[in-house]
Each structure stands twice: as C-alpha cells, then as structure tokens.
Amino acid sequence: MGSEGSAAVVVPRNFRLLEELERGEKGIGDGTVSYGMDDADDIYMCSWTGTIIGPPHTVHEGRIYQLKLFCDTDYPDKPPTVRFQARVNMTCVNPETGVVDPSRFPMLGNWQREHTMEDILISLKKEMSTPQNRRLHQPHEGNDDQRVDQKGVARCVIM
Numbered sequence: 001m002g003s004e005g006s007a008a009v010v011v012p013r014n015f016r017l018l019e020e021l022e023r024g025e026k027g028i029g030d031g032t033v034s035y036g037m038d039d040a041d042d043i044y045m046c047s048w049t050g051t052i053i054g055p056p057h058t059v060h061e062g063r064i065y066q067l068k069l070f071c072d073t074d075y076p077d078k079p080p081t082v083r084f085q086a087r088v089n090m091t092c093v094n095p096e097t098g099v100v101d102p103s104r105f106p107m108l109g110n111w112q113r114e115h116t117m118e119d120i121l122i123s124l125k126k127e128m129s130t131p132q133n134r135r136l137h138q139p140h141e142g143n144d145d146q147r148v149d150q151k152g153v154a155r156c157v158i159m
Contacts, residue, residue, distance in 0.1 A: 010113075016076050017045040020116055033121040035069070046071050048080070050121045058134040063141060067124075069117050079111040082120060087139040091132050092124075100124070 011019075024035045035050040050067040054060025066085040072078065084098035092105035102108035107115060107123045127133055 013073070013075060014045065017071065020118070021045070023116075023118065029122070033118065033125055035117050035121060038068075044073070048117060050082075050117065052121055052125050052128075055125055055129045058129055059136060059138050060128045060134075063138070067121070069120070071117075076113050076115070079108045079115070080117065080120070082108065082124075086141070089133075089136040089138055090127060091136075092127060 020035075021037060027034065032053040032055070033051065035048055037045060038047040038049050048069040048071065050069055052065045052067065054063040054065065065088060068081075068083045068085060070081040070083075072080070079102065082100040084093055084100070087095070087098065089095065092101055093099070094101055100108060102111075105124075105127070107120055
C-alpha cells in the first residue's frame with residue numbers, strides 16, 4: 001500500500017500543550033527563559049506564565065520580566081496572546097497594556113503551527129538585543145502600577 005504523498009501528522013492541541021508543559025518543567029537552554037502553567041487545575045491549559053531574564057549588554061540586563069501567555073482554543077493554529085506583566089519599553093509592546101503587538105513582532109504576525117511558547121520567549125529576548133530596543137529607556141523596576149489586566153480589572157500589587 002503506497003501513498004503518493006506524505007501528509008503531516010497534526011498533533012491535537014492538548015497533546016501539544018502537554019509536550020510544551022513537559023519541556024517547560026524540565027528547563028530550557030541557558031535558563032534565561034522559562035514558562036509553565038498558571039494553574040495546574042486548568043484542564044484547558046489556557047493560561048501560562050513566562051519569564052525572561054534580560055540579555056547582557058542592554059538596558060534589560062539583569063531585569064526579570066514576567067509575561068502572561070494565553071492560549072485560546074485555536075492554539076497552536078493561532079498564536080497565543082502575550083503580555084508583559086510589568087511596564088517595558090520595546091517597539092513591539094503596547095506601552096499601556098503590555099501586550100505584544102503581532103503587527104510589530106514577526107513571530108506572532110507570521111505565526112506557524114510549529115512555533116512554541118518557548119520560541120516566543122526566546123525571540124522576545126533576542127528582540128531586546130536589537131538596535132531599536134537595546135538602549136530604550138526603561139521604567140523603574142516594579143513600575144507596574146495601574147496596569148489593567150485583559151479582563152479590565154486593575155491588578156493589586158503588594159510591595
């Protein structure tokens with residue numbers, strides 16, 4: 001039984017997310033990016049948290065950035081929504097909401113099913129090192145007051 005062409009196997013959403021969770025829990029690369037689920041009881045595996053340690057020789061060096069990634073039911077066919085928790089100045093990030101703008105961040109704008117949350121975090125870290133972002137003045141760390149979450153509710157920050 002021969003086949004004329006080989007069709008790619010499409011991994012179902014939940015299996016894909018379980019693979020990403022396993023990879024995220026094991027730790028990745030040099031340890032400057034990491035990610036995991038927000039809530040282990042989230043059976044739909046929608047809400048994730050990512051962390052990026054700012055790259056050296058940039059204004060981001062030594063900073064730790066927390067991000068929220070939301071994988072809707074059409075992930076991985078469509079990209080997740082990605083939002084920085086604290087204020088950050090980057091050309092691809094909305095300064096008011098912290099949402100990464102797909103029209104200014106090619107990985108999200110030209111999304112391919114093979115991309116992962118790990119790829120997004122690594123690409124954002126690389127974006128921090130680009131000439132247009134590496135020297136941009138950054139808000140003081142911890143300056144995430146008045147940031148409104150995606151549901152329109154201001155987050156409470158306890159210091």
